[in-house]
Amino acid sequence: MAQAWELEHDPSVIVLGEDVGRSGGVFRATSGLIERFGSDRVVDTPLAENMIAGMCVGMSAQGMKPVAEIQFMGFIYPAVDQIVNHMSRLRHRTRGRLTCPVVLRMPHGGGIHAPEHHSESVESMLAHIPGLRVVCPSSPGRAYGLLLAAIRDPDPVIFLEPARIYRLVKQEIADDGKALPLDVCYILREGDDVTVVTWGAITVEVLKAAEQLAAQGISAEVIDLTTVSPIDSETILDSVAKTGRLVIVHEAARNCGVGAEIAAIVAEQGLFDLVAPIQRVTGFDTIMPLYRLENDYIPSVPRIVDAVKATMEHP
């Protein structure tokens, strides 16, 4: 919907990728666009991710606003050369002469019974790259507003779409062309006892955990990080100042995950607000298993509840 809005209102927007046209995308995210806007603006490309990313650099440097789909996050790796060596730094290298207003959309995360390599969440790899914004909405409504903002942003945005949310969450959305701000967190639930920071599909589990905790008298503030890079540290620090406790929940592996960066920010700037050690609840430092075991990899509600309770043991 956001793509359709921008195609309608901004002639420089072009949607491209593998199977985005005739097929409407493997998750139907570009369904109906080719019929409405034609194959010059909704482009089925040959199968090559490095080509897609590199094309986006070329097109965007010459005034277009490509919105490209990488079919699954596990297929982004061939494109990393273009993303890291060119897309993220063309503005910087040319002192602002050439820029890359590109959006690279891709499904993120597991939990949908998908085949091998289709359940990756490697946002920290991209968050590490200077010059990139990494955005990960956790609901269709925020996806709409944030995608609009991403397309209108003058710099490259990696737009991660949690695959579980495509099917799990249904929302009515006003197609009003209103963007939501990037670079800020969204507080999904207010609370006083503990701050829980999360993003992506696992937000669903975190909100469930918060409900269970509320029933046990623990009031959790749930913050949806939303823009994974750069991190809105202010919102997080303000919340931790209020609650004194921090739990970070993400689906991606633990080692050097974005959770570590959040923990470091709070350790640097909010240490004396903390009354309990920071807890991280994350995927394990191993390969995302094939689907029979994927739900034992993705943090479960009881795991999140227990981590929060562990922080509550400190008075």
Add this chain to the structure above:
Amino acid sequence: MNQRVRSRDCPLSGNDNLSNEPGYTAASFDQHVMRSTPGAYGVKTVAEFKVEYLRYLDPQGNITGELPAFAKDDAALLKMFAAMLRARIFDTKAINLQRTGKLGTYASCLGQEATHVGVGAATRPEDSVAVVYREIGTMFWRGVRMTDVLLYWGGDERGNDFGGPKHDFPWCVPIATQMLHAAGAAMAFKARKERRCAIGFIGDGGTSEGSFYEAINLAGVKHLPVVFMVVNNKWAISVPIEEQTAARTLAQKAIAAGIPGLQVDGNDVIAVRDATSRALEKARNGGGPTVIETLTYRLSDHTTADDATRYRGVDEVNDAWQVEPLIRLRKLLTARGALDEAQEQAMKAEFTREVEAAAQEYFNTAKQTTDSMFDYLFANPPRQLETQKAIARRYAGTGRPSH
């Protein structure tokens, strides 16, 4: 570049691939760009190429050329027919299992059995095969068990530790990466002076990826014992071959790498086996790499997660059913008196029993423990993983169901 322009001098569409017509001569720069008579402006031809096409058995089951030795033997042909039938019966069952929620997403091999079986029959056990995710016929021929395949698509990594040759590569979902693995395997064989070959499969869409060009280029430069099988089934999910490339054949991509490229009728198992055998023999004897493009058709959806009716017409699929690989071989074998209806029914019954038994074994295979997530990551697992292993055990089974 060449001065002999074929009668059709319009831009050549990939649809010509469907006609299975042999041969290709590039349009000349001189005529098409300089718009001049050949030789004007000092332009001269410095290289030229052609792509040959191989077929022995046409869609009607007629023999179109002098058969290779193995194809004169009824038993050898019957064995390949059986292997194709076996792959198809397995394939049908796998799709049914997925439709009834007992298997995950599955990539069907329907229509491509001749290519897969033909290659399998041409390989030796000591060769190393790098598949994509559809080559059931090749893998079965090389000893991979049906249960292994079900386990993999059933979300269990043990399916990749299969019953075939232990040096064969596992299924490969990222596109085209396996081409470089095949080239690397060939490099290893060459370095150790072993008379072994590598075989790498790739699809038509995969030939657009850098890894494909990198692999064939390397193989050319290093003169590697490798055969690249380009399975042109006309569709890369929803993208048809004519939108994948402006090249008239995929085989001609080999020319740019300085290695021979051949096109074969991928629905003619005799042609596939013969071309592959010859290329492997040449490679084994130090003759270097070959690209073989097999022209076939994906009669199925891309995977069970796909719905091909969204992007391709039913007429095209119906036409492709007319030229599918089993019909023509059945006709040939029947004409030779080597196969009759009763025999084929008996084969079907046997394979159906076998598939049912494999499905049972798959159903009865207990889920791996959460330890399996950690136990194969390193030869010497770092102690840090022990903590996570314990957490995984404690919370096993507490996650949400998948759907």
